[in-house]
Amino acid sequence: MSRPVIHLEDISKLYRLGQVSTGTLAHDLNRWWHRVRGREDPYARIALDNDRTRKTSPGSAPSYAWALKNINFKVNQGDVVGIIGRNGAGKSTLLKILSRVTSPTSGRIRVKGRIASLLEVGTGFHQDLTGRENIYLNGAILGMGRREITRKLDAIVDFSGCAAYLDTPVKRYSSGMSVRLAFAVASHLDAEILVIDEVLAVGDGEFQKKCLGKMNDVASQGRTLLFVSHNMGLVSSLCKRAILLEEGGLRLDTGTSEAVLSYYTHGKGTPFHVRFDELNRRIGSNGGILLEGAVEDMSGKPCAEVDIRKPFQIRMRYRVEREASRAPFPNVHVTDNTGAYVFVSFPPGNEVGKTPGEYEAVCQIPGNLLNDGTYFIGLGLTFMDKGMQVAFLEKDALCVNLHDPLEETLDHERNGFSGTMPGTVRPSLDWQVRQQL
Amino acid sequence: MSQPAPPPVETEDLEWDLEIRASTGWFNLHLQDLWRYRDLLRMFVWRDFVAVYKQTILGPVWFFIQPLLTTATFTIIFSGVAKLSTDGLPPLLFYLAGTTPWNYFAAAITKTSNTFVTNANLFGKIYFPRLVTPLSAVISTLIQFGIQFLLLLGMLAWYLFQGVPIHPDWGGILLLTPLLILLLAGLGLGVGIIVSSLTTKYRDLTFLVNFGVQLAMYATPVVYPLSMVPSKYRFWLELNPMTSIIEAFRSLYLGVGTFSWSGLGYSSLVVLVVLSAGVVIFNRVEKSFMDTV
Numbered sequence: 101m102s103r104p105v106i107h108l109e110d111i112s113k114l115y116r117l118g119q120v121s122t123g124t125l126a127h128d129l130n131r132w133w134h135r136v137r138g139r140e141d142p143y144a145r146i147a148l149d150n151d152r153t154r155k156t157s158p159g160s161a162p163s164y165a166w167a168l169k170n171i172n173f174k175v176n177q178g179d180v181v182g183i184i185g186r187n188g189a190g191k192s193t194l195l196k197i198l199s200r201v202t203s204p205t206s207g208r209i210r211v212k213g214r215i216a217s218l219l220e221v222g223t224g225f226h227q228d229l230t231g232r233e234n235i236y237l238n239g240a241i242l243g244m245g246r247r248e249i250t251r252k253l254d255a256i257v258d259f260s261g262c263a264a265y266l267d268t269p270v271k272r273y274s275s276g277m278s279v280r281l282a283f284a285v286a287s288h289l290d291a292e293i294l295v296i297d298e299v300l301a302v303g304d305g306e307f308q309k310k311c312l313g314k315m316n317d318v319a320s321q322g323r324t325l326l327f328v329s330h331n332m333g334l335v336s337s338l339c340k341r342a343i344l345l346e347e348g349g350l351r352l353d354t355g356t357s358e359a360v361l362s363y364y365t366h367g368k369g370t371p372f373h374v375r376f377d378e379l380n381r382r383i384g385s386n387g388g389i390l391l392e393g394a395v396e397d398m399s400g401k402p403c404a405e406v407d408i409r410k411p412f413q414i415r416m417r418y419r420v421e422r423e424a425s426r427a428p429f430p431n432v433h434v435t436d437n438t439g440a441y442v443f444v445s446f447p448p449g450n451e452v453g454k455t456p457g458e459y460e461a462v463c464q465i466p467g468n469l470l471n472d473g474t475y476f477i478g479l480g481l482t483f484m485d486k487g488m489q490v491a492f493l494e495k496d497a498l499c500v501n502l503h504d505p506l507e508e509t510l511d512h513e514r515n516g517f518s519g520t521m522p523g524t525v526r527p528s529l530d531w532q533v534r535q536q537l
Numbered sequence: 538m539s540q541p542a543p544p545p546v547e548t549e550d551l552e553w554d555l556e557i558r559a560s561t562g563w564f565n566l567h568l569q570d571l572w573r574y575r576d577l578l579r580m581f582v583w584r585d586f587v588a589v590y591k592q593t594i595l596g597p598v599w600f601f602i603q604p605l606l607t608t609a610t611f612t613i614i615f616s617g618v619a620k621l622s623t624d625g626l627p628p629l630l631f632y633l634a635g636t637t638p639w640n641y642f643a644a645a646i647t648k649t650s651n652t653f654v655t656n657a658n659l660f661g662k663i664y665f666p667r668l669v670t671p672l673s674a675v676i677s678t679l680i681q682f683g684i685q686f687l688l689l690l691g692m693l694a695w696y697l698f699q700g701v702p703i704h705p706d707w708g709g710i711l712l713l714t715p716l717l718i719l720l721l722a723g724l725g726l727g728v729g730i731i732v733s734s735l736t737t738k739y740r741d742l743t744f745l746v747n748f749g750v751q752l753a754m755y756a757t758p759v760v761y762p763l764s765m766v767p768s769k770y771r772f773w774l775e776l777n778p779m780t781s782i783i784e785a786f787r788s789l790y791l792g793v794g795t796f797s798w799s800g801l802g803y804s805s806l807v808v809l810v811v812l813s814a815g816v817v818i819f820n821r822v823e824k825s826f827m828d829t830v
Contacts, residue, residue, distance in 0.1 A: 107553075115828065128738075196827070200557060200664035203824040208558035215555065223662040228588045237584055240577040241663060 103212070105293060105324050106175040106198075110207035113168040113193050167193040168204070169348045175326065177212075177292075180319045182335035182356055183328045184363050185345035191328050194345065195219060198295050198326070213292030213324075216242060220297065222282030227271035231262055231281055234270050238285045252288045259310070260284035280307055287314045293324045298331070309519035312338070316506075316518075332360045332437065332474055336503055357405030357501040364437065364474055364499055371499045373402035387422035388481040388491025391458065395477065395500040408504045408526070409513070410467045416479050417460045418492075420453050426485040427453040430461040433478030433495065434470075436524045442475065446482075468528035471521060472504035567820070570666040577665055581673030586680055600684040604640065608632045615760045624762045624793040626703065630696055633689050634787045635759040638721055641682040642779065643750045645725025648674040650732040650746045653826050660827065667823040668816065671733065675726045679718070693790065704792035713789060720782050720801075720808050727811035734815075734822040758783055763795045775800065778807040 116127075168190045175181055185191050196202045198209065199217030224241040225234050235256055239249040249256075257263050260281045262273075270278050296315070315338060318325055329335050335342060335356060342359035344352040352359045361371045373394040376383050383390040393416045394402045406412045414432050431446035445463060453459050477500065480493035510518055571578075608629060615621045616628035623631035649671035653660065656670055696703060736742045757779045758766070766774055774780050781800030788794030 196661075197557065201661055202827040203557065204559050206559050208556060210553040211555040211557070212553050217663065220662045224659050226584055226588055229584065233584075233587070237580050240574075240580040241659075241665060243574065243665065244576075246576045246579070 182339035216291035217295035384492035585677035649729025
């Protein structure tokens with residue numbers, strides 16, 4: 101049984117908006133005066149929620165905003181947790197507090213074990229020093245002792261692939277090279293808890309693969325990893341649990357897929373099973389109404405996450421409200437997370453639905469077709485009896501996360517390749533490989 | 538027989554290594570952290586020393602040229618033009634004995650007074666005891682001081698060899714030089730970190746530091762001996778903790794000047810107070826300065 105190693109209790113962080121200027125002194129004095137009399141901070145009380153789209157009216161007093169408000173969670177030893185959220189949701193602030201760069205306005209965090217954070221690769225690199233000198237410098241900044249670095253020097257140099265440039269000043273390095281060197285140092289830290297910001301968004305494919313492998317290692321060694329990223333694919337493949345932050349608050353703390361889907365759908369409803377008939381708006385006109393939609397596994401259970409190798413089905417329930425000489429046909433529109441179409445599909449030669457009533461349509465998506473990542477599913481119903489008439493087309497009505505379980509697919513399906521497989525689809529095709537005689 | 542299930546882990550009963558909270562009081566200084574990061578301190582000192590003169594041709598020779606030119610200028614202006622007393626000593630030696638400790642003190646202040654502002658990038662990305670940075674600055678400046686100190690010793694030897702009547706107190710030099718350096722470093726560090734803590738929010742002080750240090754040199758017997766000061770100003774001058782340090786330094790090495798134990802005692806007390814206040818304020822500021830710097 102693993103014990104909690106990080107425990108956040110009611111963490112909040114207040115930031116002042118606007119410039120720090122002459123007004124600051126007055127605020128400080130006022131704040132101090134309140135404190136002396138044992139009163140509450142007068143500015144915290146009027147602080148806004150973290151919603152940067154709402155502009156404060158000009159001329160009103162300089163305002164304060166909560167970058168984080170009442171965040172509570174625990175992380176157990178060996179957990180790999182993704183922290184996701186839109187820009188400004190408070191991810192970076194949370195990281196900064198965890199790495200002790202800044203302190204929270206209220207609340208407390210308790211940590212068991214050595215915690216190391218990588219908010220940036222190559223922090224403190226000195227351009228005039230050589231690669232070797234910088235390994236020592238950077239290692240020391242990260243909290244390693246000199247002997248520890250000497251012991252790991254070979255491994256670090258080997259991992260970075262910069263052996264030939266070790267005695268060249270870092271300013272002559274290409275940016276990719278210095279990043280590799282920096283990540284190499286950081287990844288050899290022995291801390292029990294690692295907090296990592298999106299440092300992987302750099303370097304070439306080969307190096308990214310190396311980094312990913314290293315992070316998987318960290319996880320398998322029973323160390324704890326907190327990983328902040330915008331790359332939902334990476335979060336899905338690395339983390340089992342994800343924390344979704346929204347406007348400074350903790351919105352979801354669940355399995356990765358659900359959090360990722362919620363990230364994409366702005367947290368509205370359960371995006372893999374929606375009762376449209378229970379919404380307060382009616383979806384559909386021209387003789388057809390959408391009632392329900394779901395992404396299900398083959399046993400008919402709604403699910404947020406699907407194994408990339410397994411088939412799944414999209415089920416929709418709709419009501420036809422008029423007679424039609426030619427049956428209206430249901431259709432699904434699958435798009436990827438950039439909004440690009442993957443395909444549209446509908447039942448060929450559909451004969452069902454000529455009379456009013458409720459209907460159900462199930463579309464089966466075979467396994468080994470889509471790539472890993474998040475897909476959005478639009479649901480539609482189209483009449484073709486009097487020219488084309490769209491009864492409804494609800495775009496992005498559902499979404500689903502396709503998950504590639506690396507630990508199972510790495511050896512066989514991926515032939516040991518652990519990097520990103522590009523493409524919107526990843527079909528399993530027939531191959532013939534033979535030796536030429 | 539199956540093993541009984543372990544009792545559920547209660548969070549409250551567990552031991553924790555680190556607690557992060559809003560405010561941990563004024564005196565929670567985490568000084569033991571400083572010891573854990575001693576290798577970082579060493580790396581910073583080494584970096585400061587190595588990096589400054591990379592890609593310069595003369596390298597550390599600059600450490601000699603700077604004090605030599607300053608001393609020459611002082612000799613011409615204060616001794617040659619203004620005819621200030623040098624207590625009967627060769628002016629070159631007199632000024633060098635004053636500026637060597639003073640320069641160290643001044644450099645310690647100016648190098649530490651912008652700790653937060655110049656290291657904001659680094660501090661914003663990673664935690665380590667922030668005190669390591671000003672501490673390393675004070676120590677690496679010691680190397681510069683050492684070179685100037687060698688210059689002073691060389692000059693002293695040359696004058697002694699020439700037969701100029703100078704009477705250094707060799708025993709005192711051996712015993713008290715480390716103490717004097719410690720006082721200089723402590724005062725420089727203390728003032729520097731107080732200034733750096735205050736400038737995180739209000740930048741105004743940065744304008745004051747550079748010329749403040751310059752002005753302070755004239756409020757300290759660096760280019761003139763304390764013995765020359767009229768008695769009505771003397772009390773005020775002796776309030777300056779640097780006065781007795783510089784005077785002691787000169788009287789040890791050159792045999793003239795006002796050496797006073799009570800003066801040194803007073804200076805040590807001031808250093809202690811300033812340094813402790815500095816560490817406390819610095820510690821207070823380092824937790825939240827990222828939000829204001």
